[in-house]
Amino acid sequence: MDLGIAGKRALITGGSHGIGLATAQALAAEGCHIAICSRTADRLAAAAETLSCHGTEVMTMRCDVLAEHDIEQTLAHITARWGGVDILVNNVGGGGRWGQPSVEETEERVWVEVFTKNALAAIRFTVALLPEMRRRQWGRVVTITSRLGREGGGRPWFNVAKAAQTSLMKTLGMMPDLARDGITFNSVAPGSIMIPDTGWAAERDRNPDGFQARLDAEFPLARLGTPEEVAAVVAFVCSARASLLNGAAVAVDGGESRAF
Ligand SMILES: NC(=O)c1ccc[n+]([C@@H]2O[C@H](COP(=O)([O-])OP(=O)(O)OC[C@H]3O[C@@H](n4cnc5c(N)ncnc54)[C@H](OP(=O)(O)O)[C@@H]3O)[C@@H](O)[C@H]2O)c1
Numbered sequence: 001m002d003l004g005i006a007g008k009r010a011l012i013t014g015g016s017h018g019i020g021l022a023t024a025q026a027l028a029a030e031g032c033h034i035a036i037c038s039r040t041a042d043r044l045a046a047a048a049e050t051l052s053c054h055g056t057e058v059m060t061m062r063c064d065v066l067a068e069h070d071i072e073q074t075l076a077h078i079t080a081r082w083g084g085v086d087i088l089v090n091n092v093g094g095g096g097r098w099g100q101p102s103v104e105e106t107e108e109r110v111w112v113e114v115f116t117k118n119a120l121a122a123i124r125f126t127v128a129l130l131p132e133m134r135r136r137q138w139g140r141v142v143t144i145t146s147r148l149g150r151e152g153g154g155r156p157w158f159n160v161a162k163a164a165q166t167s168l169m170k171t172l173g174m175m176p177d178l179a180r181d182g183i184t185f186n187s188v189a190p191g192s193i194m195i196p197d198t199g200w201a202a203e204r205d206r207n208p209d210g211f212q213a214r215l216d217a218e219f220p221l222a223r224l225g226t227p228e229e230v231a232a233v234v235a236f237v238c239s240a241r242a243s244l245l246n247g248a249a250v251a252v253d254g255g256e257s258r259a260f
Pocket residue numbers: 013014015016017018019020037038039040041043063064065066091092093094095117144145146147189190191192193194195198200
């Protein structure tokens with residue numbers, strides 16, 4: 001299926017690893033020009049190398065989204081080079097394992113940092129990149145949330161931040177002036193995704209048998225998802241074909257979540 005987005009300019013925040021990198025690859029394979037931003041130069045360089053095989057432009061920028069100034073610099077760089085983007089994937093996020101099991105023993109700083117990394121970063125990138133989408137009368141904003149942005153559970157600072165992202169996409173999607181300018185806002189809510197060098201991989205490596213027993217007991221597919229499985233859905237949501245999909249929270253979780 002031709003997704004109809006060849007030549008579009010796409011920014012994927014946190015696009016140097018995991019779901020973000022898989023999304024950048026899926027969009028590059030559709031002919032999109034790609035911009036990614038994250039903190040580590042080595043990871044950005046490796047990602048750029050991987051993405052270059054598609055023959056579209058690849059732009060990398062160092063940015064820590066916890067620093068407002070870094071976001072401003074990233075946006076300035078994109079504006080200077082491209083004038084804006086057609087597709088924004090607010091992928092950067094996390095903090096589901098930050099803090100303590102006990103709410104009372106978790107400092108307020110954790111709530112603030114998790115909110116900043118997930119919700120405020122998405123708000124900052126989205127608001128800044130809307131004017132160019134409106135000028136072009138076309139845009140796609142997709143935010144990577146979590147099943148925990150659609151139902152209760154997990155650490156509360158993470159759930160609150162992910163629920164805020166889900167709300168942001170739904171609420172912007174309902175605004176007539178934005179919708180009538182051809183912009184859609186959706187969230188993609190992954191379940192548990194196995195990604196090298198992250199928490200799930202560490203858990204599996206500590207106790208492979210116990211980990212598989214948990215998968216068998218708790219997960220309908222008896223396995224975690226892959227970043228590519230999430231990216232395939234994100235690419236469709238970003239596509240010209242998904243023009244009626246707006247304000248949705250799309251679960252990509254193999255049936256793991258309890259929410260309808
Ligand atoms: N993996 C899962 O099971 C799962 C489940 C549900 C939802 N999600 C969501 O999916 C999204 C991607 O997660 P992932 O698991 O793919 O993560 P990941 O593999 O750890 O990749 C995170 C990406 O973001 C960058 N990054 C991290 N902190 C950053 C910061 N402060 N500023 C800028 N860039 C930063 C990383 O590069 P640097 O470290 O070099 O900065 C990397 O490129 C997140 O929003 C996460 O909450 C993941």
